[in-house]
Amino acid sequence: xxxxxxxxxxxxxxxxxxxxxxxxxxxxxxxxxxxxxxxxxxxxxxxxxxxxxxxxxxxxxxxxxxxxxxxxxxxxxxxxxxxxxxxxxxxxxxxxxxxxxxxxxxxxxxxxxxxxxxxxxx
Amino acid sequence: xxxxxxxxxxxxxxxxxxxxxxxxxxxxxxxxxxxxxxxxxxxxxxxxxxxxxxxxxxxxxxxxxxxxxxxxxxxxxxxxxxxxxxxxxxxxxxxxxxxxxxxxxxxxxxxxxxxxxxxxxxxxxxxxxxxxxxxxxxxxxxx
Numbered sequence: 073x074x075x076x077x078x079x080x081x082x083x084x085x086x087x088x089x090x091x092x093x094x095x096x097x098x099x100x101x102x103x104x105x106x107x108x109x110x111x112x113x114x115x116x117x118x119x120x121x122x123x124x125x126x127x128x129x130x131x132x133x134x135x136x137x138x139x140x141x142x143x144x145x146x147x148x149x150x151x152x153x154x155x156x157x158x159x160x161x162x163x164x165x166x167x168x169x170x171x172x173x174x175x176x177x178x179x180x181x182x183x184x185x186x187x188x189x190x191x192x193x194x
Numbered sequence: 195x196x197x198x199x200x201x202x203x204x205x206x207x208x209x210x211x212x213x214x215x216x217x218x219x220x221x222x223x224x225x226x227x228x229x230x231x232x233x234x235x236x237x238x239x240x241x242x243x244x245x246x247x248x249x250x251x252x253x254x255x256x257x258x259x260x261x262x263x264x265x266x267x268x269x270x271x272x273x274x275x276x277x278x279x280x281x282x283x284x285x286x287x288x289x290x291x292x293x294x295x296x297x298x299x300x301x302x303x304x305x306x307x308x309x310x311x312x313x314x315x316x317x318x319x320x321x322x323x324x325x326x327x328x329x330x331x332x333x334x335x336x337x
Contacts (some may be wrong), residue, residue: 076337088330091265091296094292094296095296097289098289098292098293101285101289102289105282105285109278109282109325109328109329110325110328113328114265114269115266115269115270115334116266117262117265117266117269118257118262118266119244119247119248119254119259119261119262120252120254120255120257120262122244122261123254142230142234142259146230146231146234147231149227149231150227150228150231153224153227161305173228174235178234178235178238181238181242182238182241184242184245185208185241185242185244185245185294187301188245188248189244189248191248192248192251192254
């Protein structure tokens with residue numbers, strides 16, 4: 073009898089994407105903390121300053137990539153943790169769709185914010 | 195195989211005394227993951243003030259727009275600054291332990307799990323302590 077401790081299958085697409093997003097987040101989350109807390113300081117944040125950063129195309133793309141990978145990695149992580157705790161059947165389907173909807177709303181709202189900030193300059 | 199023995203809630207929680215380093219790493223990775231995704235939702239909610247604020251150029255120029263006032267108002271609260279240090283600690287631990295997990299997936303360091311966990315904790319502690327002057331400068335400390 074095999075000793076299956078995790079239902080998060082090694083080698084699956086979800087497993088692979090969790091690792092790919094982890095690598096992306098190492099850079100984007102690290103940059104975010106460094107840039108917005110140590111180089112610039114959160115207490116000195118203004119909308120004009122945020123808009124100037126967001127107006128740069130590379131920064132805008134990086135923030136959107138950060139948002140999408142963080143939302144996927146975080147919510148997929150929660151889903152897999154719940155699977156490992158025995159979530160199954162109808163509850164599994166409901167949780168999957170709740171997390172998918174929450175993630176979609178989060179990403180859409182985040183992109184709306186980024187577009188609004190970038191729009192301040194132009 | 196028989197059914198798993200139900201130890202009861204209290205005894206279940208009491209088992210933390212017998213955790214190995216790898217089990218602590220697993221628990222802390224989960225806890226910090228929950229903290230970070232919870233924060234992401236709160237962060238996006240706060241930053242959403244930029245959407246209505248963006249249509250008020252006079253207030254933006256004066257630095258009195260809703261977004262600027264909200265962020266600077268929150269940053270003026272001592273508890274928020276302390277929570278930011280905690281957030282940094284959660285992020286650094288999740289990242290350093292995540293690097294360890296990625297290396298294990300590549301077949302590196304599986305037999306040195308405990309050492310990897312201790313390195314993650316040490317790096318987290320050093321970066322967190324060094325960040326305290328940045329997050330908690332004298333002007334925000336209430337005493």
